[in-house]
Amino acid sequence: MTNVSYVRPAPSLRLPRGMALWAALLCLLVAGALASLVTGGRDDVGLAQLAGVFAGDAASSAEQTMRDIRLPRTLAAALLGVNLGLAGLLLQAVTRNPLASPALLGINQGAALGIVLGLTVPALAPVPGWVLASAFGMVAAGVTFAIAGLFSGRIDTMRLILGGVAVGAIGFSAVRLGYTLDDDIARDVVRWTVGDIADLRFPAALRLGAIAGPTLVMTYLLAHRLNLMAMGHAASHGLGFDPRQTLFMGTGLAALLTGISISVAGPIAFVGLVTPHLARWAGGSDHRRLVPLVAVLGAMLTMWADALSKLWPQTEEIPVGIVIAILGAPWLLVVVLRRSRHAV
Secondary structure (H helix, E strand, C coil), rough: CCCCCCCCCCCCCCCCCCHHHHHHHHHHHHHHHHHHCCCCCCCCCCCCHHHHHHHCCCCHHHHHHHHHHHHHHHHHHHHHHHHHHHHHHHHHHHHCCCCCCCCCCCCHHHHHHHHHHHHCCCCCCCHHHHHHHHHHHHHHHHHHHHCCHHHHCCCCHEEHHHEEHHHHHHHHHHHHHHHHHCHHHHHHHHHHCCCCCCCCCCHHHHHHHHHHHHHHHHHCCCCCHHHHHHHHHHHHHHHHCCCHHHHHHHHHHHHHHHHHHHHHHHCCCCCCHHHHHHHHHHCCCCHHHHHHHHHHHHHHHHHHHHHHHHCCCCCCCCCCHHHHHHHHHHHHHHHHHHHHHHHC
């Protein structure tokens, strides 16, 4: 009788796919944060000054620059990415349309109009900017969805996009009319409308963080409803969830996230469009995984864009919104072409 000895296989050194993905994303997130922190107009502000700030020593002007300017700017950039990424994920989920985003549905332009009206209409001056931006963003979203057929019980994808383009065009035209009425306001608003975060400090970052945390939790709690929405309105209704209720909640959260983000940094486009697509490519279609993935990817995208905005050749610095538009516009083209190819 032959003795057969069992040889235990050597343990695999590979990480499970999920752990490897998160390890890679966290490395890119930390690298983006460091790139954002160490780049800028002053060459004497770097990792040593960052270490000095965390050690409680901020006596030199370089360390004060790191503490008072670069740290809050990087934090604000990360939170903007979280907020706008979640807004895009919510809109794409409740509309079942991969092209849906705050910019393409007119929410950005509506929120921007609210800010400009607060600056130009004396009666609205006491109202906080984030309230006006959120309110007008919700109004713009409501008009877009009404055009798409919300009240008839069925949203038409083509009418949704066309309605968003129309509402956005009207909102942007009103924004331009508003800031041409006052030269002093015009100078501030023109740079704000392209998404500039150069002057953001800790109060702005705290305002973004105050909405990012609760809405991240609320979006995660909506993940099951969002998964059902992906199966269709009939499936969602059959399992006891009113799809229109999910649509109202998701759109309201998206408008709130967009309005507060725009009131702080201006209408930064494409983050809400690109980030959910990257998350689905990396983590599948389950929104319980997509919500944290979108938060990390959104923060990573905006922090890397902030670093690139300060490294642009032959110029001192350009607004982050322009960098993200340069990165996001080709992605929009790819998505449109892929949808056209599948439709043929």
